[in-house]
Amino acid sequence: MTTVVAQGTFDILHPGHVHYLSDAASMGDCLHVIVARGENVTHKPAPILSGRQRRAMVDALAVVDEAHLGHPEDIFVPIERIDPDVIALGYDQHHDEASLRRALRDRGIDCGIRRASPRETDEDELCSTGRIIDRIVERRC
Ligand SMILES: Cc1cc2nc3c(=O)[nH]c(=O)nc-3n(C[C@H](O)[C@H](O)[C@H](O)COP(=O)(O)O)c2cc1C
Numbered sequence: 237m238t239t240v241v242a243q244g245t246f247d248i249l250h251p252g253h254v255h256y257l258s259d260a261a262s263m264g265d266c267l268h269v270i271v272a273r274g275e276n277v278t279h280k281p282a283p284i285l286s287g288r289q290r291r292a293m294v295d296a297l298a299v300v301d302e303a304h305l306g307h308p309e310d311i312f313v314p315i316e317r318i319d320p321d322v323i324a325l326g327y328d329q330h331h332d333e334a335s336l337r338r339a340l341r342d343r344g345i346d347c348g349i350r351r352a353s354p355r356e357t358d359e360d361e362l363c364s365t366g367r368i369i370d371r372i373v374e375r376r377c
């Protein structure tokens with residue numbers, strides 16, 4: 237039984253998220269997803285939707301076995317609880333694999349790190365939360 241963990245903000249779901257989570261699910265038998273707390277999303281604008289709503293939407297996807305709202309202070313607490321075999325990072329996620337590997341080793345967590353693939357996007361698809369919001373502003377405001 238191979239347990240995989242994926243994580244992200246998942247604000248306003250789009251096909252890029254579904255691709256990432258399907259790819260992560262294909263790396264094992266059971267997929268857990270950690271949904272970032274709004275206060276910890278510091279590298280881009282804060283999410284529009286609440287953590288509770290983002291978690292519920294991710295949890296409803298068929299490829300996801302269980303979605304968890306992330307820990308507010310220590311990102312390794314849910315990892316210790318889930319005890320995954322693999323952490324699947326999104327293709328463009330900013331996390332540095334070497335430092336993540338070191339932090340996992342320091343905490344005594346034995347798991348691999350893999351990268352998901354990017355999705356080939358059709359011209360009529362918007363696979364970015366930021367771009368979906370830009371289009372809403374452009375067309376409705
Ligand atoms: C292994 C791992 C575990 C994480 N666990 C949490 C967590 O418990 N709580 C949280 O708020 N963020 C957690 N994060 C951080 C966010 O998911 C991530 O840094 C970010 O804010 C979402 O980025 P993205 O939506 O741009 O991909 C974790 C990140 C990693 C790599």
Ligand SMILES: Nc1ncnc2c1ncn2[C@@H]1O[C@H](COP(=O)(O)OP(=O)(O)OP(=O)(O)O)[C@@H](O)[C@H]1O
Binds near residue numbers: 251253364
């Ligand atoms: N087109 C895509 N192909 C594959 N994975 C994707 C794609 N779009 C998003 N993802 C994955 O889903 C993860 C979580 O997405 P996130 O919540 O950061 O949304 P986003 O749409 O990338 O946000 P934004 O466009 O506002 O930066 C991303 O880090 C990325 O790895």
